[in-house]
Amino acid sequence: MADGKIVAGFIAPHPPHLVYAENPPQNEPRSEGGWEQLRWAYERARKSLDALKPDVLLVHSPHWQTLVGHHFLGVEKLSGKSVDPIFPNLFRYNFDLNVDVALAEACCAEAKAMGLEAKMMRNPGFRVDYGTITTLHMIRPQWDIPVVGISANNSPYYLTLDEGVDEMIKLGEATRRAIEASGKRAVLLCSNTFSHWHFHEEPALPEDMTKEHPQSYPGYKWDMRIIELLRRGEVDEVMRLFPQWVEEAFAEVKSGAFPWMLSAMGFPRTPAELHGYGTVIGTGNAVMEWNLESAGA
Amino acid sequence: MAIVSAFLVTGSPLPYLRPENPPWAPLAAAFKAASAALAASKPDVLLVYSTQWIAVLDELWQVRAHSKGVHVDENWYEFGDLPFDIKADVALATACVASCATIGVSAKPVDYEDFPIDTGTIVADSLLNPGRVPLVIAANNVYHDFAKTEALAAMAAATADAQGKRVAVVAVGGLSGAYFDHSIDIATDHIRHEADDAANKAFLAALTQGSTAARAAVTDYAGKTKADFGMKHLAWVLGATGGFSGATIHGYGPTYGAGATVAEFKL
Numbered sequence: 081m082a083d084g085k086i087v088a089g090f091i092a093p094h095p096p097h098l099v100y101a102e103n104p105p106q107n108e109p110r111s112e113g114g115w116e117q118l119r120w121a122y123e124r125a126r127k128s129l130d131a132l133k134p135d136v137l138l139v140h141s142p143h144w145q146t147l148v149g150h151h152f153l154g155v156e157k158l159s160g161k162s163v164d165p166i167f168p169n170l171f172r173y174n175f176d177l178n179v180d181v182a183l184a185e186a187c188c189a190e191a192k193a194m195g196l197e198a199k200m201m202r203n204p205g206f207r208v209d210y211g212t213i214t215t216l217h218m219i220r221p222q223w224d225i226p227v228v229g230i231s232a233n234n235s236p237y238y239l240t241l242d243e244g245v246d247e248m249i250k251l252g253e254a255t256r257r258a259i260e261a262s263g264k265r266a267v268l269l270c271s272n273t274f275s276h277w278h279f280h281e282e283p284a285l286p287e288d289m290t291k292e293h294p295q296s297y298p299g300y301k302w303d304m305r306i307i308e309l310l311r312r313g314e315v316d317e318v319m320r321l322f323p324q325w326v327e328e329a330f331a332e333v334k335s336g337a338f339p340w341m342l343s344a345m346g347f348p349r350t351p352a353e354l355h356g357y358g359t360v361i362g363t364g365n366a367v368m369e370w371n372l373e374s375a376g377a
Numbered sequence: 378m379a380i381v382s383a384f385l386v387t388g389s390p391l392p393y394l395r396p397e398n399p400p401w402a403p404l405a406a407a408f409k410a411a412s413a414a415l416a417a418s419k420p421d422v423l424l425v426y427s428t429q430w431i432a433v434l435d436e437l438w439q440v441r442a443h444s445k446g447v448h449v450d451e452n453w454y455e456f457g458d459l460p461f462d463i464k465a466d467v468a469l470a471t472a473c474v475a476s477c478a479t480i481g482v483s484a485k486p487v488d489y490e491d492f493p494i495d496t497g498t499i500v501a502d503s504l505l506n507p508g509r510v511p512l513v514i515a516a517n518n519v520y521h522d523f524a525k526t527e528a529l530a531a532m533a534a535a536t537a538d539a540q541g542k543r544v545a546v547v548a549v550g551g552l553s554g555a556y557f558d559h560s561i562d563i564a565t566d567h568i569r570h571e572a573d574d575a576a577n578k579a580f581l582a583a584l585t586q587g588s589t590a591a592r593a594a595v596t597d598y599a600g601k602t603k604a605d606f607g608m609k610h611l612a613w614v615l616g617a618t619g620g621f622s623g624a625t626i627h628g629y630g631p632t633y634g635a636g637a638t639v640a641e642f643k644l
Binding site: 144145146147148149160161163165166167168169172197199201202203205206207209231235238239278279280281282361 | 430431432433434435447448449451452454455458483485487489490491492493495520554555556557558559560603633
Protein backbone atom coordinates (compact mmCIF):
# COMPACT_ATOMS: atom_id res chain seq x y z
CA MET A 81 0.00 0.00 0.00
CA ALA A 82 1.17 3.53 -0.64
CA ASP A 83 -0.16 7.08 -0.95
CA GLY A 84 -0.81 7.40 2.74
CA LYS A 85 -0.77 10.95 3.97
CA ILE A 86 -1.03 13.25 6.93
CA VAL A 87 -4.31 15.06 6.41
CA ALA A 88 -4.08 17.33 9.45
CA GLY A 89 -2.23 18.15 12.61
CA PHE A 90 -3.73 19.55 15.79
CA ILE A 91 -2.26 21.17 18.84
CA ALA A 92 -4.40 19.32 21.35
CA PRO A 93 -3.46 20.06 24.96
CA HIS A 94 -4.30 17.62 27.73
CA PRO A 95 -5.36 19.30 30.97
CA PRO A 96 -7.49 16.60 32.63
CA HIS A 97 -9.72 19.43 33.85
CA LEU A 98 -11.35 19.49 30.41
CA VAL A 99 -12.49 15.88 30.70
CA TYR A 100 -13.61 16.49 34.27
CA ALA A 101 -15.60 19.54 33.19
CA GLU A 102 -17.35 17.62 30.41
CA ASN A 103 -18.61 14.82 32.69
CA PRO A 104 -18.29 11.94 30.22
CA PRO A 105 -19.49 8.54 31.47
CA GLN A 106 -15.94 7.18 31.44
CA ASN A 107 -14.76 9.61 34.10
CA GLU A 108 -15.76 8.98 37.72
CA PRO A 109 -15.68 12.50 39.24
CA ARG A 110 -18.59 14.83 38.50
CA SER A 111 -18.23 18.55 37.94
CA GLU A 112 -20.36 21.66 37.53
CA GLY A 113 -18.59 22.46 34.26
CA GLY A 114 -15.91 25.05 33.67
CA TRP A 115 -13.21 25.84 31.08
CA GLU A 116 -15.97 26.26 28.48
CA GLN A 117 -13.90 28.27 26.00
CA LEU A 118 -11.43 25.41 25.63
CA ARG A 119 -14.15 22.80 25.51
CA TRP A 120 -15.94 24.77 22.80
CA ALA A 121 -12.61 24.95 20.98
CA TYR A 122 -12.43 21.18 21.07
CA GLU A 123 -16.03 20.98 19.81
CA ARG A 124 -14.94 22.85 16.70
CA ALA A 125 -11.87 20.66 16.36
CA ARG A 126 -14.03 17.53 16.66
CA LYS A 127 -16.19 18.65 13.74
CA SER A 128 -13.14 19.31 11.63
CA LEU A 129 -11.65 15.95 12.51
CA ASP A 130 -14.91 14.22 11.67
CA ALA A 131 -14.92 15.77 8.21
CA LEU A 132 -11.36 14.63 7.61
CA LYS A 133 -12.33 10.96 8.08
CA PRO A 134 -8.90 9.79 9.23
CA ASP A 135 -7.94 6.12 9.51
CA VAL A 136 -5.63 6.68 12.45
CA LEU A 137 -4.72 9.25 15.11
CA LEU A 138 -1.10 9.60 16.24
CA VAL A 139 -0.50 11.26 19.60
CA HIS A 140 2.76 12.29 21.25
CA SER A 141 2.34 12.79 25.01
CA PRO A 142 4.70 14.38 27.54
CA HIS A 143 3.23 12.25 30.31
CA TRP A 144 4.69 9.01 29.03
CA GLN A 145 8.30 9.89 29.72
CA THR A 146 10.91 7.40 28.61
CA LEU A 147 14.60 7.33 29.44
CA VAL A 148 15.88 5.06 26.69
CA GLY A 149 14.59 6.15 23.31
CA HIS A 150 11.18 6.70 21.79
CA HIS A 151 8.54 4.11 22.66
CA PHE A 152 5.36 3.17 20.79
CA LEU A 153 2.26 1.48 22.16
CA GLY A 154 2.41 -2.01 20.67
CA VAL A 155 -0.60 -3.86 22.08
CA GLU A 156 -3.71 -4.04 19.92
CA LYS A 157 -6.21 -3.36 22.72
CA LEU A 158 -5.44 -1.51 25.92
CA SER A 159 -8.01 -0.89 28.61
CA GLY A 160 -8.23 -0.07 32.28
CA LYS A 161 -8.64 2.87 34.58
CA SER A 162 -6.25 5.77 34.27
CA VAL A 163 -6.04 7.74 37.52
CA ASP A 164 -4.05 10.92 37.16
CA PRO A 165 -1.35 10.85 39.86
CA ILE A 166 -1.35 14.66 40.00
CA PHE A 167 -5.09 15.34 39.73
CA PRO A 168 -6.70 12.13 41.06
CA ASN A 169 -9.64 14.19 42.27
CA LEU A 170 -10.43 15.18 38.67
CA PHE A 171 -9.41 12.31 36.44
CA ARG A 172 -10.25 8.66 37.01
CA TYR A 173 -11.04 7.56 33.50
CA ASN A 174 -12.00 4.11 32.24
CA PHE A 175 -10.28 3.82 28.89
CA ASP A 176 -10.57 1.27 26.13
CA LEU A 177 -8.56 1.99 23.04
CA ASN A 178 -7.49 0.24 19.87
CA VAL A 179 -3.93 0.61 18.72
CA ASP A 180 -2.84 0.57 15.09
CA VAL A 181 0.04 -1.74 15.86
CA ALA A 182 1.08 -2.12 12.23
CA LEU A 183 1.58 1.61 11.81
CA ALA A 184 3.24 1.90 15.22
CA GLU A 185 5.70 -0.80 14.20
CA ALA A 186 6.34 0.96 10.92
CA CYS A 187 7.01 4.26 12.72
CA CYS A 188 9.33 2.46 15.11
CA ALA A 189 11.21 0.79 12.26
CA GLU A 190 11.58 4.07 10.37
CA ALA A 191 12.85 5.77 13.52
CA LYS A 192 15.47 3.07 13.96
CA ALA A 193 16.44 3.38 10.30
CA MET A 194 17.11 7.07 10.95
CA GLY A 195 19.44 6.21 13.80
CA LEU A 196 17.05 6.87 16.66
CA GLU A 197 16.66 4.58 19.63
CA ALA A 198 13.10 3.23 19.43
CA LYS A 199 11.14 0.32 20.80
CA MET A 200 7.69 -1.21 20.96
CA MET A 201 5.80 -1.44 24.26
CA ARG A 202 4.32 -4.95 24.33
CA ASN A 203 3.14 -5.29 27.94
CA PRO A 204 -0.68 -5.76 27.90
CA GLY A 205 -0.98 -4.48 31.47
CA PHE A 206 0.44 -1.10 30.57
CA ARG A 207 -1.51 1.86 31.96
CA VAL A 208 -1.85 4.50 29.26
CA ASP A 209 -0.91 7.94 30.54
CA TYR A 210 -3.50 10.63 31.18
CA GLY A 211 -2.02 13.00 28.61
CA THR A 212 -2.61 10.54 25.80
CA ILE A 213 -6.11 9.73 27.04
CA THR A 214 -7.18 13.33 27.62
CA THR A 215 -6.05 14.47 24.19
CA LEU A 216 -7.73 11.52 22.49
CA HIS A 217 -10.95 11.95 24.44
CA MET A 218 -11.16 15.66 23.78
CA ILE A 219 -10.55 15.32 20.04
CA ARG A 220 -12.57 12.13 19.44
CA PRO A 221 -14.73 11.04 22.38
CA GLN A 222 -16.27 8.22 20.33
CA TRP A 223 -12.96 6.28 20.53
CA ASP A 224 -13.70 4.72 17.14
CA ILE A 225 -10.43 5.51 15.37
CA PRO A 226 -7.29 3.43 16.04
CA VAL A 227 -4.39 5.26 17.60
CA VAL A 228 -0.61 5.28 17.66
CA GLY A 229 0.73 6.39 21.04
CA ILE A 230 4.27 7.76 21.22
CA SER A 231 6.29 8.45 24.35
CA ALA A 232 8.26 11.58 25.13
CA ASN A 233 11.91 10.68 25.29
CA ASN A 234 13.69 12.80 27.87
CA SER A 235 16.42 13.96 25.50
CA PRO A 236 15.28 17.63 25.45
CA TYR A 237 15.75 17.66 29.23
CA TYR A 238 18.83 15.51 29.57
CA LEU A 239 20.67 16.67 26.46
CA THR A 240 20.65 20.23 25.14
CA LEU A 241 17.38 21.59 23.80
CA ASP A 242 18.85 21.72 20.28
CA GLU A 243 19.83 18.06 20.45
CA GLY A 244 16.36 17.17 21.69
CA VAL A 245 14.70 19.14 18.90
CA ASP A 246 16.93 17.44 16.33
CA GLU A 247 15.73 14.08 17.63
CA MET A 248 12.11 15.14 17.35
CA ILE A 249 12.58 16.43 13.82
CA LYS A 250 13.98 13.04 12.86
CA LEU A 251 11.12 11.30 14.62
CA GLY A 252 8.69 13.45 12.66
CA GLU A 253 10.36 12.51 9.38
CA ALA A 254 10.22 8.84 10.36
CA THR A 255 6.56 9.19 11.23
CA ARG A 256 5.76 10.78 7.88
CA ARG A 257 7.58 8.03 5.95
CA ALA A 258 5.71 5.33 7.83
CA ILE A 259 2.36 7.00 7.20
CA GLU A 260 3.07 7.48 3.50
CA ALA A 261 3.94 3.81 3.13
CA SER A 262 0.86 2.72 5.07
CA GLY A 263 -1.71 4.08 2.63
CA LYS A 264 -3.64 5.56 5.54
CA ARG A 265 -5.09 8.96 6.23
CA ALA A 266 -3.48 10.12 9.44
CA VAL A 267 -4.08 12.96 11.87
CA LEU A 268 -1.29 14.04 14.21
CA LEU A 269 -1.95 15.27 17.74
CA CYS A 270 0.55 17.40 19.62
CA SER A 271 -0.49 16.97 23.25
CA ASN A 272 1.07 20.13 24.64
CA THR A 273 0.24 23.20 26.66
CA PHE A 274 1.98 26.43 25.67
CA SER A 275 2.99 28.58 28.67
CA HIS A 276 3.24 26.21 31.61
CA TRP A 277 3.43 28.57 34.57
CA HIS A 278 0.70 27.43 36.89
CA PHE A 279 -0.78 28.00 40.32
CA HIS A 280 0.49 25.81 43.15
CA GLU A 281 -2.74 25.43 45.06
CA GLU A 282 -6.10 24.25 43.79
CA PRO A 283 -9.32 26.17 44.51
CA ALA A 284 -11.77 24.42 46.82
CA LEU A 285 -14.06 24.05 43.81
CA PRO A 286 -11.65 23.31 40.94
CA GLU A 287 -14.13 24.53 38.31
CA ASP A 288 -14.66 27.90 39.99
CA MET A 289 -13.81 30.02 36.98
CA THR A 290 -13.49 33.18 39.04
CA LYS A 291 -10.10 31.73 40.04
CA GLU A 292 -8.99 30.98 36.49
CA HIS A 293 -6.69 33.36 34.62
CA PRO A 294 -3.14 33.37 33.23
CA GLN A 295 -0.69 32.71 36.04
CA SER A 296 2.01 34.72 34.28
CA TYR A 297 1.60 37.80 32.15
CA PRO A 298 4.86 37.16 30.28
CA GLY A 299 3.61 33.61 29.69
CA TYR A 300 0.34 34.96 28.33
CA LYS A 301 2.18 37.34 26.03
CA TRP A 302 4.22 34.41 24.68
CA ASP A 303 1.01 32.48 24.06
CA MET A 304 -0.44 35.33 22.03
CA ARG A 305 2.78 35.92 20.13
CA ILE A 306 3.09 32.25 19.13
CA ILE A 307 -0.58 31.90 18.24
CA GLU A 308 -0.43 34.99 16.05
CA LEU A 309 2.68 33.72 14.26
CA LEU A 310 1.09 30.33 13.66
CA ARG A 311 -2.11 31.97 12.41
CA ARG A 312 0.04 33.79 9.86
CA GLY A 313 1.87 30.60 8.86
CA GLU A 314 5.21 31.81 10.16
CA VAL A 315 6.50 28.48 11.45
CA ASP A 316 10.10 29.32 10.58
CA GLU A 317 9.94 32.28 12.94
CA VAL A 318 8.32 30.12 15.61
CA MET A 319 11.12 27.58 15.35
CA ARG A 320 13.69 30.38 15.45
CA LEU A 321 12.10 31.57 18.66
CA PHE A 322 11.63 28.06 20.02
CA PRO A 323 14.49 28.05 22.59
CA GLN A 324 13.51 31.49 23.92
CA TRP A 325 9.83 30.50 24.01
CA VAL A 326 10.60 27.33 25.95
CA GLU A 327 12.82 29.19 28.40
CA GLU A 328 10.70 32.26 29.07
CA ALA A 329 7.24 30.66 28.97
CA PHE A 330 8.33 27.39 30.60
CA ALA A 331 6.50 25.99 27.59
CA GLU A 332 5.53 22.34 27.64
CA VAL A 333 6.40 22.12 23.96
CA LYS A 334 9.92 21.40 25.22
CA SER A 335 8.83 17.79 25.61
CA GLY A 336 9.00 17.35 21.87
CA ALA A 337 5.49 16.93 20.46
CA PHE A 338 5.47 20.32 18.75
CA PRO A 339 8.64 19.93 16.64
CA TRP A 340 7.70 16.29 15.99
CA MET A 341 4.36 17.27 14.51
CA LEU A 342 5.65 20.23 12.50
CA SER A 343 8.49 18.13 11.12
CA ALA A 344 6.13 15.33 10.12
CA MET A 345 3.96 17.88 8.29
CA GLY A 346 7.00 19.38 6.55
CA PHE A 347 6.86 22.63 8.56
CA PRO A 348 3.76 23.94 6.77
CA ARG A 349 3.83 27.65 5.93
CA THR A 350 0.05 27.72 5.62
CA PRO A 351 -1.88 29.52 8.36
CA ALA A 352 -3.03 27.39 11.27
CA GLU A 353 -6.62 27.76 12.41
CA LEU A 354 -7.16 28.72 16.03
CA HIS A 355 -10.16 26.85 17.40
CA GLY A 356 -9.81 28.50 20.79
CA TYR A 357 -7.60 29.45 23.70
CA GLY A 358 -7.97 29.28 27.46
CA THR A 359 -6.07 28.85 30.68
CA VAL A 360 -6.15 25.88 33.04
CA ILE A 361 -4.73 26.42 36.53
CA GLY A 362 -3.02 29.39 34.93
CA THR A 363 -1.35 27.59 32.00
CA GLY A 364 -1.96 28.68 28.42
CA ASN A 365 -3.71 26.25 26.10
CA ALA A 366 -4.49 26.65 22.41
CA VAL A 367 -6.42 24.24 20.22
CA MET A 368 -5.09 24.76 16.70
CA GLU A 369 -5.29 22.95 13.39
CA TRP A 370 -3.34 22.64 10.20
CA ASN A 371 -5.73 21.15 7.64
CA LEU A 372 -3.28 19.97 5.01
CA GLU A 373 -6.00 18.77 2.64
CA SER A 374 -7.76 22.11 2.38
CA ALA A 375 -4.35 23.75 2.12
CA GLY A 376 -3.57 21.50 -0.83
CA ALA A 377 -0.45 20.07 0.74
CA MET B 378 11.58 11.43 68.93
CA ALA B 379 10.63 7.86 68.05
CA ILE B 380 12.73 7.37 64.94
CA VAL B 381 13.99 3.82 65.21
CA SER B 382 15.68 3.41 61.83
CA ALA B 383 16.29 5.28 58.59
CA PHE B 384 17.17 4.24 55.06
CA LEU B 385 17.86 5.74 51.65
CA VAL B 386 17.20 3.25 48.86
CA THR B 387 16.93 3.17 45.10
CA GLY B 388 13.46 3.18 43.59
CA SER B 389 14.59 1.49 40.40
CA PRO B 390 12.70 -1.74 39.72
CA LEU B 391 15.67 -3.31 37.97
CA PRO B 392 17.35 -4.99 41.01
CA TYR B 393 13.90 -6.13 42.11
CA LEU B 394 12.80 -7.59 38.81
CA ARG B 395 16.19 -9.03 37.77
CA PRO B 396 18.14 -9.70 40.99
CA GLU B 397 20.16 -12.38 39.21
CA ASN B 398 21.72 -9.90 36.79
CA PRO B 399 25.32 -9.51 38.03
CA PRO B 400 25.48 -5.68 38.01
CA TRP B 401 22.20 -5.50 39.93
CA ALA B 402 22.74 -8.44 42.30
CA PRO B 403 24.65 -6.40 44.93
CA LEU B 404 21.74 -3.98 45.23
CA ALA B 405 19.25 -6.84 45.56
CA ALA B 406 21.41 -8.38 48.29
CA ALA B 407 21.74 -5.01 50.00
CA PHE B 408 17.96 -4.74 50.22
CA LYS B 409 17.94 -8.02 52.18
CA ALA B 410 20.37 -6.61 54.73
CA ALA B 411 18.40 -3.39 55.02
CA SER B 412 15.15 -5.27 55.34
CA ALA B 413 16.54 -7.27 58.24
CA ALA B 414 17.71 -4.08 59.94
CA LEU B 415 14.32 -2.47 59.43
CA ALA B 416 12.51 -5.47 60.92
CA ALA B 417 14.88 -5.52 63.88
CA SER B 418 14.01 -1.89 64.64
CA LYS B 419 10.38 -2.93 65.17
CA PRO B 420 8.66 0.11 63.63
CA ASP B 421 4.95 0.81 63.85
CA VAL B 422 5.03 2.77 60.62
CA LEU B 423 7.27 3.50 57.64
CA LEU B 424 7.50 7.17 56.72
CA VAL B 425 8.05 6.98 52.95
CA TYR B 426 9.04 9.68 50.47
CA SER B 427 9.62 8.66 46.87
CA THR B 428 11.03 10.99 44.24
CA GLN B 429 8.88 9.15 41.70
CA TRP B 430 5.52 10.24 43.13
CA ILE B 431 5.31 13.66 41.56
CA ALA B 432 2.97 16.42 42.76
CA VAL B 433 2.69 19.96 41.42
CA LEU B 434 -0.34 21.31 43.29
CA ASP B 435 -0.35 20.96 47.06
CA GLU B 436 1.46 18.26 49.04
CA LEU B 437 -0.27 14.91 48.58
CA TRP B 438 -0.45 12.13 51.18
CA GLN B 439 -1.70 8.62 50.59
CA VAL B 440 -4.56 7.90 53.01
CA ARG B 441 -6.20 4.93 51.32
CA ALA B 442 -6.20 2.14 53.93
CA HIS B 443 -5.37 -0.63 51.50
CA SER B 444 -3.94 -0.31 48.01
CA LYS B 445 -3.57 -3.47 45.98
CA GLY B 446 -2.92 -4.13 42.32
CA VAL B 447 -0.33 -4.61 39.63
CA HIS B 448 1.75 -1.74 38.37
CA VAL B 449 3.62 -1.64 35.06
CA ASP B 450 6.53 0.76 34.97
CA GLU B 451 6.45 3.20 32.06
CA ASN B 452 10.12 2.60 31.26
CA TRP B 453 11.01 -0.88 32.40
CA TYR B 454 7.82 -2.76 31.45
CA GLU B 455 9.77 -5.38 29.52
CA PHE B 456 11.36 -6.73 32.72
CA GLY B 457 8.08 -7.63 34.38
CA ASP B 458 5.12 -6.36 36.37
CA LEU B 459 5.12 -4.94 39.90
CA PRO B 460 2.37 -6.36 42.11
CA PHE B 461 1.75 -4.38 45.28
CA ASP B 462 -0.28 -4.77 48.45
CA ILE B 463 0.23 -1.73 50.65
CA LYS B 464 -1.43 -0.78 53.91
CA ALA B 465 -1.47 2.82 55.07
CA ASP B 466 -1.37 4.27 58.56
CA VAL B 467 -4.45 6.34 57.88
CA ALA B 468 -4.53 8.05 61.26
CA LEU B 469 -0.97 9.30 60.94
CA ALA B 470 -1.27 10.25 57.27
CA THR B 471 -4.45 12.19 57.97
CA ALA B 472 -2.76 13.97 60.85
CA CYS B 473 0.15 14.86 58.55
CA VAL B 474 -2.27 16.43 56.06
CA ALA B 475 -3.72 18.55 58.84
CA SER B 476 -0.31 19.46 60.27
CA CYS B 477 1.01 20.72 56.93
CA ALA B 478 -0.77 23.99 57.62
CA THR B 479 1.53 24.55 60.60
CA ILE B 480 4.50 24.81 58.24
CA GLY B 481 2.67 26.81 55.59
CA VAL B 482 2.16 23.97 53.15
CA SER B 483 -1.16 23.31 51.45
CA ALA B 484 -1.89 19.57 51.55
CA LYS B 485 -4.47 17.05 50.37
CA PRO B 486 -5.27 13.43 51.16
CA VAL B 487 -5.31 10.87 48.34
CA ASP B 488 -7.87 8.09 48.70
CA TYR B 489 -8.76 6.62 45.32
CA GLU B 490 -9.18 3.10 44.06
CA ASP B 491 -6.63 2.25 41.34
CA PHE B 492 -4.45 5.20 42.22
CA PRO B 493 -1.09 4.62 40.50
CA ILE B 494 1.25 4.03 43.43
CA ASP B 495 4.67 4.90 42.06
CA THR B 496 7.34 2.38 41.15
CA GLY B 497 9.78 3.58 43.80
CA THR B 498 7.34 3.13 46.65
CA ILE B 499 6.37 -0.33 45.39
CA VAL B 500 10.00 -1.41 45.08
CA ALA B 501 10.90 -0.13 48.54
CA ASP B 502 7.85 -1.67 50.18
CA SER B 503 8.33 -4.99 48.44
CA LEU B 504 12.01 -5.36 49.24
CA LEU B 505 12.24 -3.70 52.66
CA ASN B 506 8.92 -4.50 54.21
CA PRO B 507 7.89 -8.15 53.95
CA GLY B 508 6.21 -7.80 57.33
CA ARG B 509 3.81 -5.30 55.79
CA VAL B 510 4.19 -2.59 58.37
CA PRO B 511 1.77 0.26 57.47
CA LEU B 512 3.09 3.16 55.43
CA VAL B 513 2.68 6.90 55.36
CA ILE B 514 3.57 8.00 51.83
CA ALA B 515 4.28 11.62 50.92
CA ALA B 516 4.54 12.93 47.37
CA ASN B 517 7.49 14.75 45.88
CA ASN B 518 6.10 18.18 45.10
CA VAL B 519 8.49 19.40 42.42
CA TYR B 520 8.26 22.98 43.68
CA HIS B 521 9.40 22.08 47.19
CA ASP B 522 13.10 22.66 47.66
CA PHE B 523 15.51 20.80 49.90
CA ALA B 524 14.67 22.94 52.94
CA LYS B 525 10.91 22.62 52.54
CA THR B 526 11.26 18.86 52.12
CA GLU B 527 13.22 18.75 55.38
CA ALA B 528 10.47 20.75 57.07
CA LEU B 529 7.82 18.36 55.77
CA ALA B 530 9.72 15.36 57.09
CA ALA B 531 10.30 16.97 60.46
CA MET B 532 6.61 17.76 60.71
CA ALA B 533 5.71 14.16 59.82
CA ALA B 534 8.13 12.75 62.40
CA ALA B 535 6.80 15.08 65.10
CA THR B 536 3.25 14.09 64.22
CA ALA B 537 4.18 10.42 64.54
CA ASP B 538 5.87 11.13 67.85
CA ALA B 539 2.70 12.78 69.11
CA GLN B 540 0.88 9.56 68.30
CA GLY B 541 3.50 7.57 70.20
CA LYS B 542 4.63 5.62 67.17
CA ARG B 543 7.97 4.01 66.37
CA VAL B 544 9.01 5.24 62.93
CA ALA B 545 11.27 3.86 60.22
CA VAL B 546 12.20 6.59 57.74
CA VAL B 547 12.42 5.41 54.13
CA ALA B 548 13.68 7.79 51.47
CA VAL B 549 13.37 6.42 47.95
CA GLY B 550 15.46 7.82 45.13
CA GLY B 551 18.60 7.46 43.06
CA LEU B 552 22.09 8.93 42.95
CA SER B 553 23.72 10.17 39.71
CA GLY B 554 21.08 10.65 37.04
CA ALA B 555 22.80 9.72 33.78
CA TYR B 556 21.01 6.77 32.24
CA PHE B 557 22.25 5.18 29.05
CA ASP B 558 20.27 6.66 26.18
CA HIS B 559 20.54 3.49 24.11
CA SER B 560 19.77 -0.16 24.75
CA ILE B 561 22.53 -2.07 26.52
CA ASP B 562 23.29 -5.65 27.41
CA ILE B 563 22.14 -5.50 31.01
CA ALA B 564 24.92 -7.88 32.05
CA THR B 565 27.37 -5.09 31.21
CA ASP B 566 25.56 -2.31 33.10
CA HIS B 567 27.83 0.15 34.84
CA ILE B 568 27.77 3.78 36.00
CA ARG B 569 27.63 5.69 32.74
CA HIS B 570 30.28 8.29 33.50
CA GLU B 571 33.48 7.62 35.43
CA ALA B 572 33.19 11.07 37.00
CA ASP B 573 29.71 10.20 38.27
CA ASP B 574 31.03 6.95 39.71
CA ALA B 575 33.74 8.81 41.60
CA ALA B 576 31.30 11.47 42.79
CA ASN B 577 28.81 8.84 43.95
CA LYS B 578 31.48 7.05 45.96
CA ALA B 579 32.68 10.29 47.53
CA PHE B 580 29.12 11.23 48.43
CA LEU B 581 28.42 7.85 49.99
CA ALA B 582 31.64 8.25 51.98
CA ALA B 583 30.30 11.58 53.22
CA LEU B 584 27.10 9.87 54.35
CA THR B 585 29.16 7.45 56.43
CA GLN B 586 30.70 10.44 58.21
CA GLY B 587 27.35 11.79 59.35
CA SER B 588 24.85 14.45 58.51
CA THR B 589 27.24 17.40 58.80
CA ALA B 590 29.46 15.95 56.11
CA ALA B 591 26.43 14.96 54.05
CA ARG B 592 25.03 18.48 54.18
CA ALA B 593 28.37 19.93 53.17
CA ALA B 594 28.59 17.63 50.16
CA VAL B 595 25.08 17.38 48.81
CA THR B 596 24.62 20.59 46.81
CA ASP B 597 27.85 20.29 44.86
CA TYR B 598 27.34 16.56 44.36
CA ALA B 599 23.78 16.92 43.11
CA GLY B 600 24.77 19.65 40.67
CA LYS B 601 27.70 17.73 39.22
CA THR B 602 25.90 14.44 38.74
CA LYS B 603 22.34 15.58 37.91
CA ALA B 604 21.38 13.58 40.94
CA ASP B 605 17.78 12.46 41.31
CA PHE B 606 15.72 15.56 42.19
CA GLY B 607 18.70 17.26 43.80
CA MET B 608 18.78 14.50 46.46
CA LYS B 609 15.59 15.79 48.05
CA HIS B 610 15.13 12.26 49.39
CA LEU B 611 18.16 12.90 51.61
CA ALA B 612 16.35 15.99 52.88
CA TRP B 613 13.55 13.64 53.95
CA VAL B 614 16.03 11.64 56.03
CA LEU B 615 17.64 14.75 57.51
CA GLY B 616 14.34 16.33 58.39
CA ALA B 617 12.78 13.25 59.92
CA THR B 618 15.82 12.14 61.90
CA GLY B 619 17.14 15.54 62.88
CA GLY B 620 20.56 14.30 61.79
CA PHE B 621 22.55 11.08 61.77
CA SER B 622 25.98 10.08 63.00
CA GLY B 623 26.94 7.88 60.09
CA ALA B 624 25.69 5.34 57.60
CA THR B 625 26.20 1.78 56.48
CA ILE B 626 26.25 1.46 52.73
CA HIS B 627 24.71 -1.94 52.18
CA GLY B 628 25.06 -1.65 48.43
CA TYR B 629 25.98 0.58 45.53
CA GLY B 630 25.72 0.01 41.82
CA PRO B 631 24.29 0.97 38.45
CA THR B 632 20.71 0.99 37.27
CA TYR B 633 21.02 1.34 33.49
CA GLY B 634 23.88 3.79 33.90
CA ALA B 635 22.44 5.83 36.77
CA GLY B 636 23.71 5.48 40.32
CA ALA B 637 21.84 3.62 43.05
CA THR B 638 22.40 2.70 46.66
CA VAL B 639 20.88 1.01 49.67
CA ALA B 640 22.03 2.92 52.74
CA GLU B 641 21.14 2.61 56.42
CA PHE B 642 21.72 5.55 58.73
CA LYS B 643 23.15 5.44 62.25
CA LEU B 644 20.91 7.45 64.57
